[in-house]
Each structure stands twice: as C-alpha cells, then as structure tokens.
Amino acid sequence: MGKTTILTSVQFAVRGDQIEEFERLIAEFTARAELEPGTLTYRFFRGAPGRYSVIGEYEDTDAALAHQAGNQDLLARAATCTDHFVMQVHGPVGPVIRDWAENDPTVTLYEDPVLPLE
Numbered sequence: 371m372g373k374t375t376i377l378t379s380v381q382f383a384v385r386g387d388q389i390e391e392f393e394r395l396i397a398e399f400t401a402r403a404e405l406e407p408g409t410l411t412y413r414f415f416r417g418a419p420g421r422y423s424v425i426g427e428y429e430d431t432d433a434a435l436a437h438q439a440g441n442q443d444l445l446a447r448a449a450t451c452t453d454h455f456v457m458q459v460h461g462p463v464g465p466v467i468r469d470w471a472e473n474d475p476t477v478t479l480y481e482d483p484v485l486p487l488e
Contacts, residue, residue: 374483375410376434376461378426386420388451395448396422402441408433431464 384392396414403412403426411427428434438445448455459471460480471479 373429374461376428376431376459376463376467378424378428378434378457378459380424380426380455380457382422382424382448382451382455383453384420384422384451385453389420392422392448392451395444395451396424399424399441399444402444403437406433406437406440409437431462431467434459434463435466 382392400412400414403409406412408429409426410429411425413425415423415425417423426434426437428437455476457477458480459467459477463471463479463481468479468481471477
C-alpha cells in the first residue's frame with residue numbers, strides 16, 4: 371500500500387430556505403479545492419432534502435490544514451446555512467489537528483487504522 375492520507379467526511383443539515391445558497395457554496399468550495407496542492411479528492415453528495423456530505427482526501431496534515439485555512443470565508447458562510455454539521459477525520463493527523471478535534475464536539479477523530487497498512 372502507498373502513503374497514508376488524511377480523509378475527512380462532513381455531513382450538513384441545511385435549512386430549507388438556504389439550500390440554493392448552500393449549493394452555490396458547494397460550487398465555490400469545489401472550484402477552490404481543484405486548485406489546492408495536496409487536495410487529492412473533494413466531492414459533495416446530496417442525500418435526503420437538506421442533507422449534504424463532503425468527502426475530502428489530503429496527502430498530509432499540511433494539506434488538510436491549508437484547505438481549512440484557505441476556506442474560512444466559505445466555512446463561515448456555510449455555517450449560516452446549516453442547523454448543524456458533524457465531521458469525521460481519519461488518518462495520522464499530527465498534534466495540531468488532534469488538538470483541534472479533541473476540543474471540538476462536532477468532530478470525531480479516527481487516527482488509528484484497524485489493519486496494518488503494509
């Protein structure tokens with residue numbers, strides 16, 4: 371197997387009156403992610419009405435942090451559209467992301483793989 375990456379999954383509950391705005395934000399997030407060095411995958415999915423999920427894959431902690439830092443404006447706008455969101459982070463994230471995840475009740479960290487990654 372190759373290098374272990376960092377995976378994120380975020381689920382959003384978007385208010386009905388904010389769906390159009392949230393979908394505009396999806397287009398902006400996606401366009402930016404395509405230009406981010408180290409962002410390997412960034413895909414949104416639509417579920418039941420008002421339910422969205424995004425899967426991100428980053429080559430390392432620095433790339434994940436750069437994505438977060440470079441999208442603060444969009445994240446703030448997205449927060450005004452949602453009733454709540456939850457996030458899962460998978461992979462060897464390092465101390466900065468670990469500290470952040472441990473202090474944010476909306477984030478669950480899955481840092482240790484169950485099977486060896488040989």
